[in-house]
Each structure stands twice: as C-alpha cells, then as structure tokens.
Amino acid sequence: MSQRVNDEVVAKAMGEIRSGPSSGRHGDTLPHGYKVGVTPKQTLFREIKHSFLETFFPDKPFDKFKNQAGSRKFILGLQYLFPIFEWGRDYNLQKFRGDFVSGLTIASLCIPQDIAYAKLASLEPQYALYTSFVAPLVYAFMGSSRDIAIGPVAVVSLLLGTMLSNEISDYKSHEYLRLAFTATFFAGITQMALGVLRLGFLIDFLSHAAIVGFMAGAAITIALQQLKGLLGIQKFTRKTDIISVMRSVFESAHHGWNWQTIVIGLAFLVFILVTKYIAKKNKKLFWVAAISPMISVIVSTFFVYITRADKKGVAIVKHVKKGVNPSSASEIYFSGKYLGAGIRIGVVSGMVALTEAVAIGRTFAAMKDYSLDGNKEMVAMGAMNIVGSLASCYVATGSFSRSAVNYMAGCKTAVSNIVMSMVLLLTLLVITPLFKYTPNAVLASIIIAAVLGLVNIDAVILLWKIDKFDFVACMGAFFGVIFKSVEIGLLIAVAISFAKILLQVTRPRTAVLGKLPGTTIYRNIQQYPKATQINGILIVRVDSAIYFSNSNYIKERILRWLTDEEAQRTTTIEYLIVEMSPVTDIDTSGIHAFEELYQSLQKREVQLILANPGPVVMEKLHASNLTNLIGEDKIFLTVGDAVSIFGPKGEGVV
C-alpha cells in the first residue's frame, strides 16, 4: 500500500489537500523582472532517446558517421573497430624508432615477469609467454591506447590461480589447464559484452579507494607467497592468507630453508631494488630498472648452470616448452560440470582485469591528452582474451609496471606491443630452453620487486586526509585480502563501494542559508559565519536530487531544521524558503514528499516558498500540479528575489 494510495483516497476524501494556491503578497515586482523558466516540453520519444544516449553513448561515437557516403561509412566503421587503420596511415620511421626501443625494453622486462607470474596462476611458464605473444598483437590492431603494455599481470594471475585451485585442487592436472582456458574465454566474452552493451560504466562502481586497498593487499599476499621461492621451502601452504603463510614459513624454519637459495634470492632482490631506486632518483636511467630483471635472470641462470647449485637444493624452473602456441580451441569446456565454474571465474577475473586496464589506459590518455573510448577498449580487451583462450593463453590485461616503462621509453603507438610480441615469438622459438637453470628464487625476487610498487602508501595517506569513508573502504579491502583471500577482499571492496553509493543517495546534505551582508548572495551559515539569517524566514538548501530513496528523509530533515530554528529564535518563522538550485531532479516520491511538507507547514502556519528549481524539476512540478498547490507566486528565480518580496523591509536580521 503506497503512500500515494492513501494520500489520494483519504486526503481527497477529506478535501484537505489541493485546495489551490493560498494567498500571498502577489503582484509585487521582482528587482530584475525574471521568473523561473520552464523548458519547452520535449516529446516523449526525444526525451527517452536523450537519456538513453546519455547513459550508454556519452561519448557520442556515432557523430562522425553522420552525413557520410556508404563506402566512407564502411571505412570509418573499420577504423572504429581497428584503430590501427586510422593511426597507421600517419605512421613513420621516427615513430617506429620510439616504438622499437620501448618494445624491446618492455619485452626484456616482460619475459622474466611472465615466467614468474605463471607460477602465481599455478600454470607452466610457457603459458604466460604464449599470452605475451598473442594478446599484445590482437590489442595493437583493436585497442586505442598508445601506451598500455599488454600481458599477464600479477594480481589477475593470483586471482585466477586462487579461484581455479578452489575448483580443481590438482593444478598439474589437464582439467586445471582446460579450466584456465575456459575462464579466459569467458573473461573475454564478459569484457566484450560489457563493451558491446555499452555497460562499461559498471566498472566505475569499483571505487578508487577500494582498488587501492585491494591492490595493496594483493601485492602483500603475492610477496608473501614468494617466501616459498626465496627461502627455498619445499612444503608450503596452498592458502594465501597471511596467517597460514607465516605459519608455513616458521614451521619450516629449522629444516626447510635452503641457504644457497636465500643467498641467491636476496642478492638479486637487493640488485633489482637498487636499480629501481636509481631509476627513481634519475628519470633518465629508467632503463636500468627495466632491464635489471632480465640481467638477474641471465646472470643467475648462468651461475646455477656453472655451479650446478640445483644439486644443492636450489629449485630451478627445470622445463619451459619450446615453440609457438598450440591451439587450445578444443580444450575449452562448453558443457559439463566445469562450465559454470569457468563462467564464474571468467566473469570475476575479466572484470578485475578490465578495471586495471581501463585505469591504466585513462591515466596515460590524460597525460598525453588523447581520448579513450572505454567501451571500445573493452571490446578490444575482450577480443584479445577470446583469441588468446583459443591459442593457449590465459587472461591478459594492461600491466602497470610495463606500461610505465613503455611510456618512459618513449613509445608512440601500439606498435611497441607488436615489437614486444615479436621478441616473445623469437624467445619461444629459440631461447626458452635456456631458462631451464633459472633459479626460482630469482623469479621470486622479480615478483617481489614488481608488486611492491602496488603498495601505494602515499595514496592511502591521501585517502585518510581527503575522505575517511574512502579510507575505511580501502582498509576493508586490504585486510580482507591479506587475512582471508583475494576473492573475499574483492567482495568487501565491491560491498563497501555500493554501501557508499547507497549512503550517498539516502542521506543527502541540507544546509541553512544566510545572507552575506551587503550582497544578495545567500550561503551556508556554517561555511560563512558572517552570513546572517532573516527575521521571520528560514532558508534551507537541499543538496541532492530528490528521489524515493531520500525524499522522506529530506522532508523530515527540513521540518527538523524548522523545529530547531523555531526553538532558537525569538520571533516566529512565517516563511520557509527551500533553495532548489542543487535539486537537479525529482521523482514521484519526491513530489509526494513536497505535498506532505506543504501540508505539515500549513498546519504550522508557515508558507512554503521555492527558489530556483531547475528545468527538470519545474517540468515535474507542473506535471504534478504541485505548482498550483504551492502557488506559482511562491516560486522564485533566486532566494534574494523571494526575500525581497516576503522579507521584512530593511535588513531584519535575526
């Protein structure tokens, strides 16, 4: 039984409401003669079309297709889907020089990271190398970011590994691998669907604060996992929470640690961190940090090969399969008991991968001032992962560390991704067997050094300074990840993000306004202590659109302001001015709340006056006949106008 039902039936019965405009000092003229405007009513079709376009096509992707011939439209369409045909025409040798150098640089960073990240997903190293060969190639044709470096990344690898292991605990089984391809396929489908259906804005619902916390938690979880490789521990927990991991580490302290491994691991960890520090201090030396993982791999592999340290208990990679990607099209589960799990894991990892890629893409686009179509990007990412899943790849996305290196190495276009991809092809064809003696400890060092950058303490401090609620969201996601699991952390991040939205729309702010002496400007009396209230008038500003979720709160809050002010003032309040400037929209519940407010005020003998309702609000006030109830002469362009009519002559401040 809705409020409306009762309102209508009973109140109409009583003849209590809709009694027409009540008397006011009608006929007084305003200082400047303007009244509140009403937008010419649009047709229903135009109205719906406009909100549909604004919701799903805010970037107006079709504008450029207008007034074009058929063949031209086809070419434009092709260029839209494959931006390489657009920017490729202006491509020149100078750009290629930048792309070539940056492509080589990110390839040298990518190869050791790939081998390490594959371990996070509990996959064999070659699958990450496959991913770094195919995915960037597809992206280079379809993507529109010029700076992003595509490939496997730490957090998505860990998330994928955790979720896959929950379904199939034996990660060496063929089913595990098949499920990984299935998840990758559906990650691609998810991403493409979000893009095609123009639902890209959904990823905006994962708030920045929650992501900061989630990333930091994932980074620490990943780093802790590396203690296995770094300390040479044989028996290690499969859980990822900090308590299980630390227990594993200390239980094996007496007999399970291998000092040779620790020496190698720590030595190269220090080396890589020092190069990172150098790069941070001197921007021109960024390449030192970029190639240090590769150098570490080469030196340590050579060292182990010479000394045969692997016979003394130093764990090595052992086997990386040579050759290019085999097809995996027949490996994907399209039916059977693992289909559901594959879809679920795919949706989650696809969304997380997107969040990461879009954030990176936007950041660099803003820095170079080119625009990025979020939905188009998602289609590219989706295509890349679908193709990847058919060619033995797992979920790829934009890598933070490699994209930054790419940018600093002077990449100009997505060609740097093609260069990287070609280097990976060469690696797969020729070099992979050489990684046999690469010690796991060095891979662990590379991962630790890479993920430390994800712990952004500055950002957390900023969250604390700017917005305490954001800080709580950040901490929630962080502790969820490190004390429970990446999935739980993600869930907490999403839940807190939504709670914030709900809170925002349920409890909007309201403020009492006062007049800045000597002006006709009315401002929040808490922000401007000099602002003074007017005798007999209370001015309240509502700072939000009025919808069903907050209409009742707003009505009651306004009445509470009135009660509070009446208790404080010596004179009676005759007029309540509601400043509507920030009220950009109102729905039927909001209209009813105003009707109820009007009724309550009538009982208290207070006149309701509205100042500056916007076009949408005015239209709805008219449509609902509320303007007649309140009285057209009670609606003003500004608070100043209303006060000039109803206020005491002379400045009657409280």
Next chain:
Amino acid sequence: MSQRVNDEVVAKAMGEIRSGPSSGRHGDTLPHGYKVGVTPKQTLFREIKHSFLETFFPDKPFDKFKNQAGSRKFILGLQYLFPIFEWGRDYNLQKFRGDFVSGLTIASLCIPQDIAYAKLASLEPQYALYTSFVAPLVYAFMGSSRDIAIGPVAVVSLLLGTMLSNEISDYKSHEYLRLAFTATFFAGITQMALGVLRLGFLIDFLSHAAIVGFMAGAAITIALQQLKGLLGIQKFTRKTDIISVMRSVFESAHHGWNWQTIVIGLAFLVFILVTKYIAKKNKKLFWVAAISPMISVIVSTFFVYITRADKKGVAIVKHVKKGVNPSSASEIYFSGKYLGAGIRIGVVSGMVALTEAVAIGRTFAAMKDYSLDGNKEMVAMGAMNIVGSLASCYVATGSFSRSAVNYMAGCKTAVSNIVMSMVLLLTLLVITPLFKYTPNAVLASIIIAAVLGLVNIDAVILLWKIDKFDFVACMGAFFGVIFKSVEIGLLIAVAISFAKILLQVTRPRTAVLGKLPGTTIYRNIQQYPKATQINGILIVRVDSAIYFSNSNYIKERILRWLTDEEAQRTTTIEYLIVEMSPVTDIDTSGIHAFEELYQSLQKREVQLILANPGPVVMEKLHASNLTNLIGEDKIFLTVGDAVSIFGPKGEGVV
C-alpha cells in the same frame, strides 16, 4: 592498478603535475570582497560522530534524555519503548468514545476480511482471527501511530501463501502450519532487527513507483484467484499467474461452474461495491461501506443455512475452530531443513509488511501532523509478530482499508485497536461456529471489493506524467506479478529501484550556463533562452556530488561541452568556469578527476576556474592540495565574481 597509482608514480616521475599555481590576473578585487569560506576543520571524532548520527539517528531520539535524572531517564525510556505510558496519561472519556466507535467499526470489517485473507495464505480461518486478536494488542502498547489498524492483509497473505506453498505443497499438512509460524517469527525478528540497528531507511529503497505497480499486480492476482470461489470451481490451478488462472477458469466453464454460487457471489459483490460507491460519494456514510462485508456474511450465512444451498454445490467455510489462540511456541522450526526456508520467507514477508505499515503510518501522521519514528515503529511491528508467532498468529501489518475506516470513524489513539482486539476475543469465544455456513463466494466478493482499492490508476497516470522511468518501474513490477508470480514481481520492483539509483549516481546532469541580461545571475541556457554566454568563457554547472561512480563521466562530459562549444564559437575559449554550487561532496576519485581535467585543460591552454564550492568540497580541495594546483585565485564565491575578473570588460556576449 588504480588511476592513483599510475598518476603518482608516473606523473611525479615526469614532473608534469603539481607544478604550483599558474599565473592569473591575481590581485583584482571582487565587487563585494567575499572569498570562498573554509569551514573550521572538525576533529575526526566529531566528524565521524556527526555522520553516524545523521545516518542512523536523523530523528535525534536521544535529545529528550539529555540532562535528566536517572529515574526520569528510566521512565522516559519506558515511555519510548511503550508509548502508551506517555499518551495514556492524557487519555479521557471523550477520546475513548471516538476509539470505541472506530474500534467496533474496524472489527466488523476485520472479521469477514480475516476469514477471507486466511484463504490467501492457505491457512484455516481461525489463524487470521487469532492474528487480529493478539497483534493489535501488542501494537497498541508499543506503536506510535494513532490511526493504523493492525491485522492480516491481502498482499502479505498472498505472498506468504505463495512462498510457503513453494516449500511445502501440501497446505493441509502440519509442516505447512509450522513453517508459517516459523516465517512469522523471523519476519518479526527481521523487523525488530531493522529497527534496533536503525536500518529502517533500507525500506525506502523500494521506490514508490515500484510499490504502486506491485500492489496493483498483487490486487489483480488476488482478484483473479477469487474466481475460484466466485464461480464455484472445484479444480483450480495452484499457480497465480494470469495465464494459468484464466486457463483454469475457462477449462472448467462447461461443467465446473456452479450457478447457485455465482448468483450468491455476484449479488453480494454488487451490494458491497454499491455501498463503497455510496461511501465515496458521501463521506458521512463511510460506515455503510465499513459494515457491508459483515452484513453480507450474516445475510448469506443465514440464507445458506435456511436453504441448505451447500447441498447444491455452494462451497461453505465448514469449520472455524472456537476458542482463543493456542500456544505455538513449540511449533516454530529452530533447526532442521525448514529453518532456512522459514528465515527466507520471514525476511521477505517481513520487509513487505513493513513497507506497507510504514507507508500507512507516515500518511496518517502527515495528515494529523504528528511525528512517527520509523525505526521505533519497526521495533513495535517486530515485537508484535514475534509475540504473534508464539500464539498461533501469522504475519500482521497495517491494513490500508481498515486504517482508512479507522481514521474516518474518528479514532483518537491506538485504543481503537484494543477495542477491535476485544471484539475479536468475543468472536473467538462465542461466535466463530456460526461462520460454518458462510459461503466462500461471499468471502471472494469481500476480497475482490477490498483489493480493487489497491489498483490506483490515478497514481499510474501521475507516474506517467511526472517521470517516465518511474512509470517503467511500475509497469515492470505490475507485469512481473500478474504474468509470473508475486515473488518475481517483487524482485523486479527491487531491481528496477536499484537500477534507478545506480543510473542516478552514474550519469548526473551537467548544464551550460549563461548570464541573464542586466543581472549577475547565471542560469541554464536551455531553461532560460534569454541567458547569454560570455566571450572567451565557458560556464558549466555540475549537478551532483562527485564520487567514484561518476567522476570519470563528469570529467569527460565537461571536456565534451568544451569541444562542442569550441566548434560552435568563432572566438577561442580561454576560461572554463565550473559552477560547483550543486557539488555537495567530492571523494578521492573526484579529486583525481579534477586533476586530470586540469591537466587536459592545460594542454588545451584553457584555465580552470571553480565557482562556489561548498564547505565539504573546499575542505577536501585543501586537504588534497588541489587548491594549490589550480590556484587559490581561481576559486570564486560566484560565477559572477569569476566573470568580473576574467571576462571581457563590457558585456562581451557570444
């Protein structure tokens, strides 16, 4: 990888941002000398306390406890929990006269409705009578509404019946009854928990529009169900969707209809509808409609008893158990396989019941101008249903039709509920066996007449006129209920309500402002066609708080306004003024969006200027150092001030 991460690392590396305030025409004086105020910073504790109180205690229930002695506090607390101890002290004979008459009136309406509604829940009639005896009694002590009439209602009965039947299809089994008590118990627990945890605002998330549609759909579903009783059909579908029901009706048309039943049913349906029409035309005759169901029951029962029409196929009630409520405390499932179902059904029906009760309570409170504490009401409802579940009652709530009658009959306090409860007690003790020969057809007529009032076509037309999105929500819920089931309709209603909230926070409005000639007032140029733009300046107003869910959209929308305007104007745009009045809050994502906006504008050689940021926004701009980036001299009290400094001298309109 969050935007922030990249921003910080890469951008700091490049030395591109945070380059300090850029030059402006600093030192010019404003017409009135006011600058944007910064609220004195509150301590963290005060800040958190304030938002906590505003979220959970917007009605300030503790204010009256302040500065009171211990014993006084105890009495106040008792009065808070049991408002009857507060208003009871002023109770007098005159009030009792009103309550007595209205109590008798609603009792006469309640008894036939109860017997009918019990059928909707597939329970025996006495359980509804039990409910109308115990629940109003508990509510009278704990509730604060003076007009609400408590008891079983049609929609909740139907919802409960549908959900219970999904679990246990044999509605005559003892398990079915036990599950009903279990659901009632957990409905009470849910309601009380919402009240105690101050989460009452959650029910505001079911939008008015969705409720209108849901109620209308439920009413039609209920009315269609009555065709069984009205037409005397023996074999009838258990499904509630319109297609199954109509098929049932027509398949039994040839042999399954009973003409005696139809005559009785239609005769009394016409009688009840005529009395309703009379009451609607002449408000003083409201009691005619109120007692017509009771008269119908008495006359038809007597008629059947005399003619023994039940032997000619007229279905009758047959058996109503005599005596007061037996205890059902031992019947509730606290473990076992039905516990989960009981909790689920309880939560859903408890929430729906609350929505109904709170809407009714608020409506009447607004009409008599007394205030109602929503959370307190929920505690009362919860207590009433918990007690009820222990005394063989099922879910009770406020009834729309009986509350309206209660109001019109002149009730003064909840004592009218006590009077009704006493009448029910007498009925249970003495009269119930007399209902044996009451024909089901008359009960069907009573239900149809009662639920027709829930179809509110005026409200639907109003929804269409005011807000098309609300109309869609309403229709979605409506068709969901009639073509599928009440549960699906409810689900659609909730989903659409949430979608609306998400849309609202993702795609806020923005507007380009122009100056009203001869004033310093800047308004939306679409609403005020006379408003003119200023040469070299673009003024954009953002109409929403800037949060992670919309920050990126707002940034890109502002840049699109700029691009569009640059294409239209002949002169270059040098200044972009963002009118921030409606921006009541900003979070870290919003701050980053402004940083990115600033960077993009720098690239385009456009200066970013802010007008009238509110207190919260100013505080966060300061905390994040964004004021230094943009420049303190770029932040103005009004758009007019900014234009007076940066605009062309003289009125350089476009």
